[in-house]
Amino acid sequence: MIFSQPNIGELEKKYVLDALERKMLSGDREYTHRVYKEFERRFGIKNMLLTVSGTAALEMAGLLIDLKEGDEVIAPSFTFSSTINSFLLRGAKVKFCDIRKDTYNIDENLIEQLITDRTKAIYCVDYAGVPCDIDRINEIADRHGLFVIEDAAQAVGSTYKGKYCGTLTEFGCYSFHETKNYVMGEGGAIILNEEKYLERAEIIREKGTNRANLLRGIVDKYTWHDIGSSYLPSDVLAAILLAQTERFDELTRIRMEIYDFYQEAFREAEEKGWLRRPVVPGYATHNAHMYNILMPDDNTRTWLSDELKKDSIPAYICYVPLHSSPMGRRLGYKAEDCPVTEEYGNRLLRLPLSSCLTMQEAEMTVQKIYELLKNR
Template structure:
């Protein structure tokens, strides 16, 4: 059972996240063990790939052991090389930048929009140089970046687009699922995401020219997939690659989550909406800002955050939530201000919105089984701190 409402002394905590089975997880794990196929690309992996292709429209979906792995594969498929540049936001998890850095490429950070906290599409074109090869787009909190504008920029300059849709499963931009719009997409099934496998991710291949090589990279640089398909009489080492396959146990657990996606999403939206209603009076009073979702976007209730008016007020909220046993966190330390960011990357101009909003943001607990009374208690504490 999810935790109940916290009392003032913090005796009954509300964790930031509680990963939960949704239905057939244990039965499918037992079936996977009974199949005696625990390594990658077994029947459960294939069923998950097929589900993702149906739901996203991707030409090919390939489960990976993490979203990080999927983004590293994307950087290899784009043939990023030392000195190449990749435009991306600084307000993202380190994996987005590492995918480029591991190929010797240089992340070029541009600022984010103040409404969605996504890359500001109006700033991308000015950051393009003769070395630019790709744009890595991050869909923060399951709210899409302005993909029509970004794809148009990419087309004008002959650039590849990777959608970091780690937080974007079951979210849409218009009628298009996130991860299905760029040349490649990467999604996450980490235990903090909407659909979970403990650890896990997937590469979504939307441009058919990358399909064959994606299989090779994922299979340690061999053409094993062609061999299994009967397209070659033996398989051998043909390219760079690594071991990006997840265990069949992860895939078995994940398939059970896929089967309950509508139920999980309803529960998450109910919790998100309850937070949003509770924060509305505080926003009207100018005491904080709530998430903003453009009309063209259908979000997936992945994150509920508030933007406090100052960093000091954010610090006080984090202190109070910790004392009450509430798992609120900040998100993220911008990459341009990190030690590795100054070594491996550069920024295009000042990043005032990134610096400001990252210093004021607080993520609140949110998962599919979060009870109303816990949401109300968290909201009451936020209101108490906001009103000072």
């Protein structure tokens, strides 16, 4: 059984071949613009720029808010390294914030006590495609004059109070890495929810030049305007993403069916106190990006994943908390600084889920877990 794999069909192949035949190899060509149209039509998203990765989108956000040495950023430790690297690279410091016990997202009740006169931004992460309580976070940020960057790498298609993740703060960042719901191999996007950032974002993304205006025919030569990097992806990759976006309903339905199956199947195990199922707050819808079970302790989690492996059922830990990782420790953090992250990070187990997983495989996974837990 394969834990997660991208669902690549005939449409992806057709578009990629077309992009190759028409020699649309560099970025910002027809397929990139068709992706933008599709995101606007489906999600009402405007001012989106495709990037070479979710990591690059986060780095662009750090550049756009002019983070510099001495600035502080509040962010969860229960995330991928890219969230934090994106602002450490700008010389800013991280102030790790603990997470909520229900969603495993940043605990908005703990943010305010971390704010100092050096704080410049709050980075929130929609873990497993379940949105943070963004209204509360935006309200805190407004009161203190801070930026909010939404790392919605895992949350494409999820909603918060009826609005799509990625559109809820000044900057939303998506990932289209092959492990995500909708893929382009390596890729991502930044969404500029305030139009005033668009022009500079285009420049930063194109090595600090105004090449985007040359492509639009607004200028007849382009030149260096700002710092920047090479953040735009090839149109060949955008061709894959266009197909995935056009297949959005189909790909989402497959994931949802598996997620709902797990959710129903583990009801009894939860009632018996063997595990806890994922929690999606009433303010949100999720995109079935991951299915996690919370085990009673670290030992049970490790034992269960080892036993499943013996039957070729892959189940993995989620994130190793960053504050207690080797790098986190180098930054001066100790495990006890974010106790909920530390504990829950050690108890969560991620089950196989992708748009290539079959229902038989999901059934086999559930059956084996019940067998193991009953006999423990």
